[in-house]
Amino acid sequence: MFDLTGKKALVTGASGGIGASIARALHAQGATVALSGTRVAPLEALAAELGERAVVVPGNLADAAATEQLAKDAEAALGQVDILVNNAGLTRDQLALRMKDDDWQSVIDVNLTAAFRLSRAVMRGMMKRRWGRIIGITSIVGVTGNPGQANYAASKAGMIGMSKSLAAEVASRGITVNCVAPGFITTAMTDALNGEQKDKLLTNIPAGRMGEPGEIAAGVVYLASEEAAYVTGQTLHVNGGMAMI
Amino acid sequence: MSDVAERVKKIVVDHLGVEEAKVTENASFIDDLGADSLDTVELVMAFEEEFGCEIPDDAAEKILTVKDAIDFIKANAAA
Numbered sequence: 001m002f003d004l005t006g007k008k009a010l011v012t013g014a015s016g017g018i019g020a021s022i023a024r025a026l027h028a029q030g031a032t033v034a035l036s037g038t039r040v041a042p043l044e045a046l047a048a049e050l051g052e053r054a055v056v057v058p059g060n061l062a063d064a065a066a067t068e069q070l071a072k073d074a075e076a077a078l079g080q081v082d083i084l085v086n087n088a089g090l091t092r093d094q095l096a097l098r099m100k101d102d103d104w105q106s107v108i109d110v111n112l113t114a115a116f117r118l119s120r121a122v123m124r125g126m127m128k129r130r131w132g133r134i135i136g137i138t139s140i141v142g143v144t145g146n147p148g149q150a151n152y153a154a155s156k157a158g159m160i161g162m163s164k165s166l167a168a169e170v171a172s173r174g175i176t177v178n179c180v181a182p183g184f185i186t187t188a189m190t191d192a193l194n195g196e197q198k199d200k201l202l203t204n205i206p207a208g209r210m211g212e213p214g215e216i217a218a219g220v221v222y223l224a225s226e227e228a229a230y231v232t233g234q235t236l237h238v239n240g241g242m243a244m245i
Numbered sequence: 246m247s248d249v250a251e252r253v254k255k256i257v258v259d260h261l262g263v264e265e266a267k268v269t270e271n272a273s274f275i276d277d278l279g280a281d282s283l284d285t286v287e288l289v290m291a292f293e294e295e296f297g298c299e300i301p302d303d304a305a306e307k308i309l310t311v312k313d314a315i316d317f318i319k320a321n322a323a324a
């Protein structure tokens with residue numbers, strides 16, 4: 001089950017905790033992976049670790065032209081993109097009253113607009129081949145909201161709405177569009193929280209622990225697989241029971 | 246150049262799965278040939294590929310009938 005032999009996948013944010021784990025998992029199922037991010041060193045290190053069937057395609061998703069170029073580079077390096085994982089994301093937390101336009105815009109640009117641009121770029125080939133998987137890494141807070149994260153929550157909720165719309169547009173062409181919504185996962189993003197913040201968080205997680213990147217990657221593998229062909233426009237919540245929706 | 250018309254019609258027949266007789270020059274993709282909006286996008290992609298030309302979005306929106314497609318390609322494609 002979940003064999004991805006011969007499939008070509010582009011994973012953004014592969015220099016980060018969850019993205020690297022997603023790339024490893026898709027690769028382990030047989031896919032060829034293109035690893036993207038702005039920091040080339042960790043991407044090269046991951047490609048070296050994976051060995052065959054891994055290429056590095058850097059790109060800054062804050063920049064429109066660079067994002068379009070990334071889609072082209074990935075198609076050139078892989079031959080085609082069958083699976084797109086829009087995982088790159090950043091936070092710029094601030095209470096709304098203090099949030100600068102720039103904090104708002106930069107989060108929307110990378111988390112949402114770049115995901116749209118990449119999806120639009122790869123959909124063309126997917127439509128022709130009558131097969132494609134677009135998977136967005138959203139967040140629990142896109143559904144629940146979170147103080148200090150108006151920008152981030154908006155970008156993640158936006159990704160869910162966008163995915164549902166794309167899913168409806170291209171379902172008849174063998175393309176599925178879904179999201180995975182992590183709760184709190186141990187990565188650089190959550191390392192920034194202090195001990196007290198973490199303890200408080202854990203009291204709200206029925207599973208009593210934070211999640212691991214591999215637990216997000218497993219959801220992505222499922223949604224990328226042939227077996228999930230009839231699942232589209234959905235959001236798979238992986239959060240230890242923190243929110244049941 | 247009538248070759249362009251033949252090639253356009255063949256793409257339409259293949260893509261929409263309609264009878265060749267129905268693909269007259271004045272046939273509208275959506276109203277007469279049962280295409281949906283995504284089909285029209287795919288037809289434009291297929292024309293671009295067949296004729297090696299780029300059809301910008303604002304031009305694509307005006308390609309509503311078989312004749313519109315033939316005229317655009319005759320005016321803009323090299324082959």
Ligand SMILES: NC(=O)c1ccc[n+]([C@@H]2O[C@H](COP(=O)([O-])OP(=O)(O)OC[C@H]3O[C@@H](n4cnc5c(N)ncnc54)[C@H](OP(=O)(O)O)[C@@H]3O)[C@@H](O)[C@H]2O)c1
Nearest residue numbers: 013015016017018037038039061062088089139185187189
């Ligand atoms: N960790 C969690 O608990 C959690 C919870 C919910 C959702 N998520 C989501 O999961 C995804 C991955 O997060 P993570 O925890 O793995 O965080 P991370 O380790 O900080 O990784 C973030 C990734 O996004 C990339 N990125 C950021 N800005 C970019 C830009 N301008 N251009 C290109 N790439 C950019 C980074 O690449 P470079 O560093 O190379 O620029 C990095 O690879 C994010 O979308 C995040 O919102 C995480």
